[in-house]
Ligand SMILES: C=CC1=C(C)c2cc3[nH]c(cc4nc(cc5[nH]c(cc1n2)c(C)c5CCC(=O)O)C(CCC(=O)O)=C4C)c(C)c3C=C
């Protein structure tokens with residue numbers, strides 16, 4: 001048996017097909033403790049996510065975290081779970097369908113799109129195999145994280161490359177590291193806020209809350225913090241906000257070490273105590289609503305703000321399937337597949353031309369014979 005995945009249906013002359021792998025973080029299969037244990041085990045065993053040496057981390061993970069956290073997290077997931085399942089997966093599927101539709105409109109040649117989750121399902125392995133079955137020879141990896149972070153973007157690449165190591169015929173590869181300052185992304189966020197403010201009263205302050213990471217990672221050279229700050233600055237400029245009209249904060253702290261500051265929950269409590277009565281929250285780092293926005297921001301942090309004396313707390317949804325968001329993601333795909341998708345349509349064109357020439361020649365030959 002070969003250690004590599006072979007090309008079962010290989011035949012000469014097959015058209016090169018371009019594939020795009022959309023990847024988000026992943027979510028448990030069900031909102032119960034055993035599904036959470038499986039999901040958290042895979043997620044928190046990733047050395048890109050927790051950078052503590054393995055000999056020290058594994059006992060903490062297996063003896064302190066995995067016996068307790070799954071049940072606590074399951075309760076949180078139950079609050080946001082819908083009939084279709086986890087919001088992150090449902091929204092990602094809707095994004096996939098919308099992007100596929102737009103790609104079919106934009107590209108002449110075949111561009112195959114698959115969705116994968118870094119942890120859980122659909123797995124990167126299964127989605128890559130689907131692309132392989134479609135004859136994909138050029139692959140673009142698009143992690144759905146606007147800001148590059150080793151714990152999210154780099155681990156997506158690691159996992160994809162690890163799978164491709166098993167392929168006999170590796171596709172050509174391109175990766176998208178980030179789109180934190182892409183004009184289309186900033187514009188989609190801006191318009192989403194304006195549309196929200198057109199329909200709802202505007203708060204005194206806009207909080208832009210990003211998922212946190214350990215502060216140590218910033219000192220070790222992870223560009224995530226700086227990319228979050230740049231997104232925030234560009235968004236504020238586009239919105240014409242003065243510096244006292246918005247705050248940048250970091251949410252979802254995990255463990256006891258210091259994470260990026262200021263923390264979202266602590267900021268909300270102190271703002272309320274300082275007399276700020278109304279805030280609007282946006283989470284520009286999340287391409288799709290998920291536990292961290294729907295439960296942590298919408299439920300937990302709202303309670304913190306109101307308990308500390310705040311009166312109005314509004315969460316502006318993630319970009320999800322917003323028209324501008326889908327257009328921007330397709331623009332990104334188009335930019336990063338330059339020379340690929342055109343080549344395959346050129347290839348189609350050349351083939352059609354060759355076929356036409358052959359038909360013409362055959363007709364001429366037949367005419368000459370008669
Ligand atoms: C342990 C360290 C963690 C790091 C570092 C981290 C970075 C990070 N995460 C996201 C995006 C998401 N995280 C989500 C959930 C989640 N995150 C962690 C831990 C770290 N994240 C945990 C343990 C969990 C699971 C829930 C829980 O038990 O608290 C999600 C939501 C998934 C869902 O199912 O809805 C997202 C999305 C980013 C962008 C990031 C670094 C920039």
Ligand SMILES: [Fe+2]
Nearest residue numbers: 025211252292
């Ligand atoms: Fe996280």
Ligand SMILES: [Fe+2]
Nearest residue numbers: 252291292296
């Ligand atoms: Fe959280």
